[in-house]
Amino acid sequence: MNTVVKIENLVKRYKELVAVDHMNLSIEQGEIFGLLGPNGSGKSTIINCLLSLTNYDKGEITVFGEKMRADNYSVKGRIGVVLQNVAVFDELTVYENIDYFCGLYVKDKAKRKELVQEAIAFVGLEEFVKFYPKKLSGGLLRRLNIACGIAHKPELIIFDEPTVAVDPQSRNKILEGIQELNRQGATIIYTSHYMEEVEQICSRIAIIDKGQLVATGTKEELKSMIQTGETIRVEVPEMTSEVLFGLEKLSHVLSVEYNDGLATIKCSGGRHNVLHVLEFLNNTETSFGRVFAEQPTLNDVFLEITGKELRDEVQ
Amino acid sequence: MIYYMYRVKRLLRNKTLFFWTILFPLGLATLFKFAFSSITEKTWGFDTIPVAVTTESGVAAEAMFVEFLEGMENDGAAFFSVTETDKDNAEKLLSEKEVTAVIVLGEETEVLIYENGLNATVVKTVVDNYLQSRDIFMEAAMTGRLAEVTESFADETETLAVREFEGASKDPMIQYFQALVAMASLYGAMYGLLNTGEMNQNQTVVAARRLAAPMKKLPTVLADVAAACTIQYLQFLLILAYYLLVLKVDFGRVNGWLFVAGALYSLFGVLIGYFFGCVLQKEKGIADSVMTGCIMFSCFLGGLMVGNMRMILETSAPIVNRINPATLIAESMHALCVIGDMGWFARCMISIVLWCILLIIVSVVALGYHQRKIGREGKKA
Known part of the structure; x- marks a missing residue:
């Protein structure tokens, strides 16, 4: 596989604040690479450095094998950008907006017309081409924002939190669209603080906190980095301290918490954990209700590595 | 593009x-x-500009100047309506807005105006031109080139002021x-x-x-x-x-x-x-x-x-x-x-x-x- 983006030892400071702290990343061709981290973790700063929208203090960024600079127009021409905030002009119609942004990359008018039509069809805005952005709903605006970023058929597309403040239906369409773009050959960088989205579409994920790379790998690799292999939740109306102690002593059980009639049992990656727990409760004549078993999430990965919830940071 | x-x-x-x-x-x-x-309708007309000229000394140059002013025409109409008077009366006329400007003749010729406007500008420009021409004539007289200068200046002084304001806003x-x-x-x-x-x-x-x-x-x-x-x-x-x-x-x-x-x-x-x-x-x-x-x-x-x-x-x-x-x-x-x-x-x-x-x-x-x-x-x- 070819490396599309290589970030080496990147440091970006804003006065005393270290926004990106010795970051190393490598993104391969054909990947959907997720940058996951809470708000303020440095994701957008990395993207800004990558696009040469801001200077950085140290390190090197290589895109398509060339050093990325503000005046490296050949590389910039192969990148598409979909920013978190909708970047369109209120005075231009849907068609004109897409044509304008496509025109920043494609000079040939006939080719551009073709690309614009394709982009409109891709995001499903055919009925709205003559609408001004103010007349569009939030979901349609996001689709327009995406169309403006992808119309020139870039090889590398950066999506910076494209689903913020989007309804679930539009969110699913956006995620499906991103996967389709990836199938068509584009390499994707997807930043988000929504771990479910990252988990759903990304082939590789980098978890970032306070400007530092916490972990990187596929979701399976990330989950295997932590001790927790399974979380079991059992409704137990009453639990004695002996039963609690007994549960903790079971093999593969890492920790047990009991709050408000719900026992949360974290287990390592052993097999038949649910069976062993229920067997124990049965043997100790402890009555129980519903049982839930969950595989570890990226939040568990983030929690175990950083000691805090990823969700806590979500605004 | x-x-x-x-x-x-x-x-x-x-x-x-x-x-x-x-x-x-x-x-x-x-x-x-x-x-x-x-x-505009009440106050403005470019027909004739009323001016007062002080002619207290009675020298020939003053009479010539008055004649010069009275001789200026625009489309057949007199450019200036000249009132010859003394300085006190001239100033009175000016304060009462009976005249646009007072031209005080003398060694240091002055133009007194009550308020700025196109008419006042016209008066000042005409007087400036006249004074410049006068200086040229005096110098020519002293150097014995009076006839030559007179010939070349024959009609120019008069037309200069008029031409300058042709087409100007009224x-x-x-x-x-x-x-x-x-x-x-x-x-x-x-x-x-x-x-x-x-x-x-x-x-x-x-x-x-x-x-x-x-x-x-x-x-x-x-x-x-x-x-x-x-x-x-x-x-x-x-x-x-x-x-x-x-x-x-x-x-x-x-x-x-x-x-x-x-x-x-x-x-x-x-x-x-x-x-x-x-x-x-x-x-x-x-x-x-x-x-x-x-x-x-x-x-x-x-x-x-x-x-x-x-x-x-x-x-x-x-x-x-x-x-x-x-x-x-x-x-x-x-x-x-x-x-x-x-x-x-x-x-x-x-x-x-x-x-x-x-x-x-x-x-x-x-x-x-x-x-x-x-x-x-x-x-x-």
Whole structure:
């Protein structure tokens, strides 16, 4: 596989604040690479450095094998950008907006017309081409924002939190669209603080906190980095301290918490954990209700590595 | 080209700008026209200018001068209605506005006026010309070249003054309309300010989006400036056409130079917007308010609210008239269309060009400063 983006030892400071702290990343061709981290973790700063929208203090960024600079127009021409905030002009119609942004990359008018039509069809805005952005709903605006970023058929597309403040239906369409773009050959960088989205579409994920790379790998690799292999939740109306102690002593059980009639049992990656727990409760004549078993999430990965919830940071 | 075309479209479709840069100057001009029409009808006539000449000494030169004035004609009508009297009576006539000016003859010839206006300017110019000619004759007499000079000057002195004002505006309220054109031109700053909102990635999200594209900065900035100037110039033409064709404002001589000047006024206005946008980049709201305030103050000094403000400043603080943007625009039009003084017009144009150069330099320096600051301190796009 070819490396599309290589970030080496990147440091970006804003006065005393270290926004990106010795970051190393490598993104391969054909990947959907997720940058996951809470708000303020440095994701957008990395993207800004990558696009040469801001200077950085140290390190090197290589895109398509060339050093990325503000005046490296050949590389910039192969990148598409979909920013978190909708970047369109209120005075231009849907068609004109897409044509304008496509025109920043494609000079040939006939080719551009073709690309614009394709982009409109891709995001499903055919009925709205003559609408001004103010007349569009939030979901349609996001689709327009995406169309403006992808119309020139870039090889590398950066999506910076494209689903913020989007309804679930539009969110699913956006995620499906991103996967389709990836199938068509584009390499994707997807930043988000929504771990479910990252988990759903990304082939590789980098978890970032306070400007530092916490972990990187596929979701399976990330989950295997932590001790927790399974979380079991059992409704137990009453639990004695002996039963609690007994549960903790079971093999593969890492920790047990009991709050408000719900026992949360974290287990390592052993097999038949649910069976062993229920067997124990049965043997100790402890009555129980519903049982839930969950595989570890990226939040568990983030929690175990950083000691805090990823969700806590979500605004 | 796509950059330029879409920028033009965007600026044209901006309703707020459309109101302030087109509808507002047109509306204000319409109001001015209605407000001034009755005054104009009552007070103005270019038929004859009443002047008083003090002829106390009784020397032949005084009689010659009076004869000269009485002999001046315009389309068969006397240019001046001359009252020969003593100085006290002349001043009384002036204070009662019976005459436009008093010409006090003597070793130091003086022209006393009650208020500024075209008539007063005519009197001063004629007297200046006469005095210059007189000096030439006196010198010629002393050097024995009187006959030669007399021949060459035969009819020239008389025609000089008359020719100079042919085609000049006869509207005494013309300075208000000149000031309005100046205001409309300076309102082009709004286009410039809007454009600067998309120059740095920290200003708007579309600015960041544009900068991520493979576009060189200078051509895009130039395309933006060109688009703003195009629209501003079209507006200048529209406003001028409205004044001349709809309101029938007598602008005086409207020749090709006015259209060249209009292009420079448009650039000047747009660059003022760039200046404020680049210097006060962090706070667009503040830049907007400060810029509008400065423009209105400049227009006030240029005579938009007080008609004779330029004359007041000319006597108390002439430097203001030399540097105030609105005054430079209004005076260049006055020099070109009313007085026909190309030297004065050129001086105004040069001052505007110097202003433009200064605005460009400061804007570029400020832009660079802010970009470096963003790099150091950061601000998420």
